[in-house]
Structures are given as structure tokens and as C-alpha cells.
Amino acid sequence: MLALLNDYTIQTVAMGAALLGISSGVLGCFAVLRRQSLLGDTLSHAALPGVCLGFLFAGSREIGSILVGALLTGAAAALIVLLLTRTSRLKTDAALGIALSVSFALGVVLLTYIQGSGNASQGGLDSFLFGQAAAILRSDLWIMGGIAGAALILVALLWKEFKLVSFDPGFAVSLGLPVVALEIAMTTMVALAVVVGLQMVGVVLMTAMIIAPAVAARQWTRSLGGMVVLSAVFGTLAGVVGAVVSATARGLATGPLIVLAVSAIVLVSLLFAPERGLAWAALQRWRNRRGLEGRQVLATLHAMATLHGDRRYPVELGALDAFHGTATRATLSRLEARGLIRPVRHEPETTPHWELTQDGLAEARRLDHEIGGGML
Amino acid sequence: MLESFFASIPTMIILTGALVGCASTLVGTFLVLRGNSMLSDAISHSIIFGIVIVWMITGVASGPVQIIGAALTGVLTVFLTELLFSTRRVKYDAAIGLVFPALFSVGVLLLNVYARDVHIDQHTVLLGEIGFIWLDTVTLLGYDIPQALVSMALVTVVNLLFVTLLYKELKITTFDPGLAAALGFAPAILFYALLFLTSATAVAAFDAVGAVLFVAFVIVPPAAAYLLTDRLWLMLVYGAAISVASSLCGYVLAVAWNVSIGGMMAVMTGVFLMLALLFGPRYGIIARAHRRSTERQSNDLRTVAIHLYSHENTAGQDEENVARALVSHLGWSDGHAQGVIAEGITRDMILRQGNLLLLTQKGRAEARAILEPWRQG
Numbered sequence: 001m002l003a004l005l006n007d008y009t010i011q012t013v014a015m016g017a018a019l020l021g022i023s024s025g026v027l028g029c030f031a032v033l034r035r036q037s038l039l040g041d042t043l044s045h046a047a048l049p050g051v052c053l054g055f056l057f058a059g060s061r062e063i064g065s066i067l068v069g070a071l072l073t074g075a076a077a078a079l080i081v082l083l084l085t086r087t088s089r090l091k092t093d094a095a096l097g098i099a100l101s102v103s104f105a106l107g108v109v110l111l112t113y114i115q116g117s118g119n120a121s122q123g124g125l126d127s128f129l130f131g132q133a134a135a136i137l138r139s140d141l142w143i144m145g146g147i148a149g150a151a152l153i154l155v156a157l158l159w160k161e162f163k164l165v166s167f168d169p170g171f172a173v174s175l176g177l178p179v180v181a182l183e184i185a186m187t188t189m190v191a192l193a194v195v196v197g198l199q200m201v202g203v204v205l206m207t208a209m210i211i212a213p214a215v216a217a218r219q220w221t222r223s224l225g226g227m228v229v230l231s232a233v234f235g236t237l238a239g240v241v242g243a244v245v246s247a248t249a250r251g252l253a254t255g256p257l258i259v260l261a262v263s264a265i266v267l268v269s270l271l272f273a274p275e276r277g278l279a280w281a282a283l284q285r286w287r288n289r290r291g292l293e294g295r296q297v298l299a300t301l302h303a304m305a306t307l308h309g310d311r312r313y314p315v316e317l318g319a320l321d322a323f324h325g326t327a328t329r330a331t332l333s334r335l336e337a338r339g340l341i342r343p344v345r346h347e348p349e350t351t352p353h354w355e356l357t358q359d360g361l362a363e364a365r366r367l368d369h370e371i372g373g374g375m376l
Numbered sequence: 377m378l379e380s381f382f383a384s385i386p387t388m389i390i391l392t393g394a395l396v397g398c399a400s401t402l403v404g405t406f407l408v409l410r411g412n413s414m415l416s417d418a419i420s421h422s423i424i425f426g427i428v429i430v431w432m433i434t435g436v437a438s439g440p441v442q443i444i445g446a447a448l449t450g451v452l453t454v455f456l457t458e459l460l461f462s463t464r465r466v467k468y469d470a471a472i473g474l475v476f477p478a479l480f481s482v483g484v485l486l487l488n489v490y491a492r493d494v495h496i497d498q499h500t501v502l503l504g505e506i507g508f509i510w511l512d513t514v515t516l517l518g519y520d521i522p523q524a525l526v527s528m529a530l531v532t533v534v535n536l537l538f539v540t541l542l543y544k545e546l547k548i549t550t551f552d553p554g555l556a557a558a559l560g561f562a563p564a565i566l567f568y569a570l571l572f573l574t575s576a577t578a579v580a581a582f583d584a585v586g587a588v589l590f591v592a593f594v595i596v597p598p599a600a601a602y603l604l605t606d607r608l609w610l611m612l613v614y615g616a617a618i619s620v621a622s623s624l625c626g627y628v629l630a631v632a633w634n635v636s637i638g639g640m641m642a643v644m645t646g647v648f649l650m651l652a653l654l655f656g657p658r659y660g661i662i663a664r665a666h667r668r669s670t671e672r673q674s675n676d677l678r679t680v681a682i683h684l685y686s687h688e689n690t691a692g693q694d695e696e697n698v699a700r701a702l703v704s705h706l707g708w709s710d711g712h713a714q715g716v717i718a719e720g721i722t723r724d725m726i727l728r729q730g731n732l733l734l735l736t737q738k739g740r741a742e743a744r745a746i747l748e749p750w751r752q753g
Binding site: 032035036037038040041045084087088089090091093094096097098100101102104105106107108109110111112113116130204205207208210211212215219251252253255256257259260263266270276278 | 414460
């Protein structure tokens with residue numbers, strides 16, 4: 001394990017994964033909050049033609065120009081989405097789909113053009129499709145880190161404005177904030193996040209890294225600050241796990257591994273996050289139902305006792321089952337354990353009977369009072 | 377004759393591309409109109425998972441079993457997305473973006489693990505190999521026909537039957553889901569049937585164009601057709617026509633530039649969309665700009681007519697009914713005022729008499745129709 005951590009490649013890969021996790025985690029939060037999750041999908045697919053153009057421009061797999069190319073085509077795709085939704089009758093979903101598929105097709109055409117031109121150094125270009133952590137160089141980290149750092153500084157500087165535009169754009173306009181410019185800045189940041197993760201996750205799956213950490217983080221906290229920090233942590237965790245597994249196991253693409261790791265985090269968060277967790281909600285529902293059953297049975301016993309003018313009127317199990325239309329045995333046992341009722345024999349019958357205790361009577365009266373009016 | 381038709385590789389490729397486009401357009405039209413276009417993106421990615429799973433269970437890599445089996449994954453994707461959304465913890469777009477990458481990832485990893493045994497590699501998954509469809513042929517009625525073409529033809533026929541037989545139902549469910557539910561058309565079942573066919577089309581088209589390019593064929597031709605017409609059936613026809621044209625042009629250009637055929641076909645759908653966006657007869661950018669300028673012009677003419685009419689035969693006539701007054705009173709630029717006057721003279725609404733501008737009979741009628749509409753019989 002220690003040897004693994006000392007491995008040069010593994011270190012590089014883990015650092016790259018951390019950069020990916022932090023940038024996409026932080027920047028993705030705003031996209032998810034602004035309901036622009038699928039814009040991330042479009043921007044990541046649209047990075048492919050940019051990767052190819054950057055390659056053609058530099059003539060080699062030079063990371064700087066490739067990332068600039070990806071950023072530019074991402075921005076162009078975002079502009080096309082804007083153009084289509086503003087000037088035509090197409091809705092946002094169609095505009096996103098059009099920009100996504102056509103720009104990816106353009107990327108495919110350029111990719112085959114590069115392959116056809118027989119450039120010897122084009123071998124590494126495929127890794128941008130699904131990501132290949134092992135192909136990352138130490139020098140690439142500086143560029144990725146620079147982009148991620150710049151994006152994070154931008155977020156820190158414009159924190160208040162971004163927060164306002166994300167949650168209440170109408171109010172932001174009324175305050176005189178340059179909302180359009182801020183929205184463009186936030187969209188650009190999604191493109192930046194895509195660019196940072198490109199080598200790691202690839203164009204096809206980058207969308208998951210924008211959406212998933214933010215969704216997972218949202219389950220644990222109500223504050224934007226907490227969400228952004230948690231999202232970065234989740235993104236980093238998934239990135240490092242996926243990248244290290246991919247770099248050590250031969251032949252497994254990095255992108256899918258990272259996405260599976262982050263999907264697992266989302267699943268756990270959805271189920272077990274305090275307050276919003278689905279598991280807790282289900283548990284609460286189950287408890288409520290059980291509590292309600294207890295009250296209902298207690299109320300029935302009380303009603304029978306009142307009807308017969310006898311606090312200790314014994315009610316038969318079968319009668320309770322029939323009245324409630326369900327088996328009440330377990331509920332009765334729970335009430336008995338709480339000391340509210342006790343089992344009695346009612347000679348000559350042999351079936352089990354139950355009566356209220358002193359406590360049970362008090363509890364039933366209290367409940368009766370609580371719901372405002374008697375059963376009868 | 378038929379022999380040479382089926383032996384011609386270019387014809388087979390173009391035909392397959394056109395069928396991919398037509399089959400996708402038939403289902404895509406309704407997805408675009410419903411606002412669910414991005415579901416096709418989710419479906420096309422996650423069928424990879426289905427294709428690999430069905431291959432692992434049955435050992436079949438193509439044919440009806442594969443199509444139906446893998447298509448179920450597409451439906452599963454949508455089902456899981458809706459389930460995730462129904463917990464109210466995640467918004468709908470985020471739910472889409474969470475489910476399909478996970479399924480797609482599992483599919484790709486399984487491909488990595490079984491890479492040596494499966495006929496598909498990562499590349500095909502995304503890009504397709506429409507140029508190589510003739511490598512995998514079946515013999516039908518004595519002709520060697522590409523397997524992909526046969527599957528696509530079958531799926532196209534099924535989609536066509538679905539759309540024609542349930543045309544009225546689809547139309548109502550798409551445009552007024554509430555009414556459809558009230559009439560007992562089970563919009564949910566119809567929706568899932570549509571998604572099942574979308575998935576089946578994606579699986580059948582998978583060998584030819586791969587997962588992502590398929591999205592272009594589903595969304596772009598219907599979207600382009602939507603910019604050209606308001607009629608549903610015309611939208612289907614235009615969409616199919618655009619698909620066929622894209623397939624043809626895409627093939628020619630791809631061969632000329634030696635690039636991916638499927639990719640070029642998909643790019644061509646985008647080109648046709650841009651053409652529709654610019655030159656559409658009613659919703660096109662140029663048509664709308666033209667309409668706007670025409671309306672502004674006739675509005676200006678009306679303004680001038682009213683201005684002249686209200687000062688006609690009054691004391692201020694010599695001062696008001698001259699070109700300079702249009703500039704100083706209406707706030708128009710010199711050139712604009714001159715242009716409007718010239719247009720008014722051309723249309724026989726205004727006469728020039730020295731400096732004075734006079735209304736013709738027609739111009740006066742125009743002004744009266746606006747100012748005193750009750751005088752008109």
C-alpha cells in the first residue's frame with residue numbers, strides 16, 4: 001500500500017483526480033442549482049471537436065492548446081444553445097440535444113480526419129473519449145491546476161453574486177446586478193470544469209462529474225457553502241478512487257470507474273443523508289404507521305369500555321381484528337409492553353381478551369381530548 | 377438489376393443511413409414536441425449496458441433478441457430517472473444526468489473486461505462503423521444484404537406502423553396530455569411505448585452510427601422540420617426528407633474528405649437545421665426579419681397618412697404637411713422620412729406638390745379607415 005502511494009504515476013494520477021474533483025465539484029454546484037445540469041452534458045460532448053482542433057493547431061498532443069480548443073468549442077456550443085432558444089421556437093431540451101449531437105458529430109469527423117492524415121502522434125487522442133488517467137503527465141497537472149485555481153478564485157470573488165443569481169435571479173436584477181454577465185460567467189465555469197476533467201474522465205462521461213457530486217452534497221446540507229465544500233470532497237474522493245483503480249488495473253477506462261464511484265456516493269447520500277435521506281424517511285413513515293395503529297387500537301378499546309360503562313370491559317382479539325380489518329396482535333403486544341393494556345381471560349371463552357389498564361385509560365382519554373371529540 | 381443494387385456498397389451505406397434517419401425521425405418528432413429530447417441522449421448511452429448484458433446472457437450480438445433485450449435497458453433508464461425524480465430529492469434534468477452515465481459506465485467497463493470476446497470495442501460504441509456494414513451480411517431471397525440494413529428496415533417499418541396506427545392517439549397525447557388522459561388514451565403507456573421504440577431504434581442503429589451520433593438523427597431532423605411547418609404529418613415528412621438528404625450529402629462529403637461517414641451524416645443534419653433556421657418560410661430568421669421590416673414600413677406609411685390627414689386644409693397645413701415636419705415632429709431621421717415619402721408615392725398614397733405633401737384618394741381612405749372607422753359602410 002505504501003509502495004503504491006510512492007509510485008510516481010499513482011501520485012500524478014491522484015493529484016489530477018483531486019484537481020478534477022475539486023473543480024467539477026465546486027463549479028457543478030451552480031449548474032445543478034440553476035437547473036442547468038444537462039448543459040454540462042452538452043458542453044462536455046462539445047469539447048471533442050475542440051480537442052481535435054487543438055491537436056490540429058498544435059500538431060501534437062500538446063495539452064495547452066487542446067484544452068483551449070475544448071474551452072472554445074464548449075463556449076460555441078453554449079452560444080448555439082442560446083441562439084436556438086432565443087431566436088427560434090425550439091425548446092431548451094431540443095437546443096441542448098442539437099448542440100450536443102452535432103458538435104460531437106463534428107468531433108468524430110475531425111477525429112477521423114486526423115487519423116486519416118496519418119499523424120503518428122495522434123495515438124493519445126482517443127483517451128479523451130473515455131479518459132485515461134495513466135496518460136496524464138506531471139506537466140499537465142500544472143495546466144489543469146492553473147485552470148482549476150483560476151475558476152475557484154473567480155467563485156470566491158463573485159461568491160455573493162453567484163449565490164444571488166442561482167437562487168433568485170429576479171431579485172438580482174432588481175438590485176442592478178449584471179445578471180446576464182454573471183450567467184455567462186457561470187456557464188463558462190462549467191466549460192472550465194469540463195476542460196479540467198477531460199483527460200481524466202473523457203468527454204462522454206464528464207457530465208456525471210458535473211452533476212453527481214453536487215447532487216450528493218445537496219442531500220447533506222442546506223447551506224451553499226457547505227454544499228460546495230462537500231461537493232468538492234465527494235468529487236475528489238470519487239476521482240482518486242476511480243483513477244487509482246484504473247491506473248493499477250490494466251485495461252479499465254478511468255472515466256467509467258470514476259463515474260461509478262461518484263454514483264455510489266450519490267446513492268449512499270440519497271439513502272442515508274440526515275434529514276433528506278430516503279432510508280430515514282421510510283423509517284419515519286413506518287414508525288408513524290405503527291404509532292397510528294397503536295392509537296387506533298387503544299381508541300377502540302376505550303370506545304368499547306365507554307359504550308359498556310365498564311373500564312375493564314374485555315375485548316376479544318378476533319373482534320379487534322375484524323373491526324380494524326387487519327391483524328392487531330403485534331400492536332396489542334406493543335401496547336401491553338407500554339403498560340397501557342393487559343391480557344385477561346373471559347370465561348367461558350378461551351380466546352384471548354384485552355382490557356385497558358389505569359394508564360391506558362388515561363392515555364386513551366388524553367388522545368381522545370387531543371383529537372377533539374370522542375369516537376362515539 | 378436488383379443484384380447490382382444490393383452489390384453496390386455506397387447504395388447500401390446511404391440506404392442504411394437514410395433508414396436510420398427515417399426511423400429516428402418517426403419517434404424523435406414526438407420526443408421533440410413533448411420536450412423530452414434529452415431522453416434520447418440518455419437512452420442511446422445506456423443501451424450499451426443492455427447490449428453487453430444481453431450478449432453475456434444469450435451470446436447474441438445482433439438480431440431481434442438483442443434489439444428487444446437491449447431496448448428494455450433504454451426503458452429502464454427512463455423508469456429509473458422518473459423514479460429518482462419522484463423522490464423529490466433531485467430535479468428532473470439532474471436525474472437524467474445521474475442515471476445514464478452510471479449505466480453507460482457499467483457497460484463500458486464490461487466491454488473493457490470482455491474486450492477480447494465482444495465484437496464491439498469502445499470506439500464503435502461512440503462512433504459506429506457505417507462504412508463497414510457490408511462486412512456483416514445476411515442472405516435474403518438470394519441477395520447478400522447487410523445485417524444492419526435489414527434491422528434498420530424492420531425497425532423503420534415497426535415505427536411507421538406505430539405512428540400511422542396510433543397517429544390520432546399520439547397527436548392528442550403530445551399536444552394535450554390532460555385531454556388524452558380524460559379520453560382514456562393512457563398517455564403513460566403510449567409514452568413508454570414510444571420510448572421502447574426509440575430504444576429499439578437506437579440498438580438497431582448502434583452498429584451503423586454508434587450511441588452518440590444516433591442522438592443527432594433523433595433530435596435534429598425533427599427540430600429542423602419543426603422550424604418549417606405547423607402540421608404534424610408534414611413535420612414527419614420533412615424530417616424524413618432531411619434525413620435522406622443528410623445521408624446522401626453526408627456520404628458524398630465523407631468519401632471526398634476521407635472522414636467518418638456516420639459523423640458526416642450527423643453533421644449534415646446540423647447543416648440542414650441551420651438552413652431551416654435561416655430560410656424557414658415562416659419561422660426562419662430571414663423571413664421574420666423581412667416581416668418585421670415590412671410591418672414597420674406600412675406602419676410608418678399609416679403614420680404619415682394620419683399626420684397629413686389631420687392637418688389637411690387647416691391653417692397649419694403649409695407648415696405641417698412638408699417633409700421637414702416629419703423630421704421635426706415625428707422624430708424621424710432625414711433619410712428615413714424621405715424613404716417613407718418615396719414609398720408612399722410609389723404606393724400611390726401621397727402626392728408631392730412643390731414642398732407640400734398631399735394625400736391621394738387612397739391615402740385619405742387609409743387614414744379615415746383608422747381615424748373614423750365608423751364611416752365605413
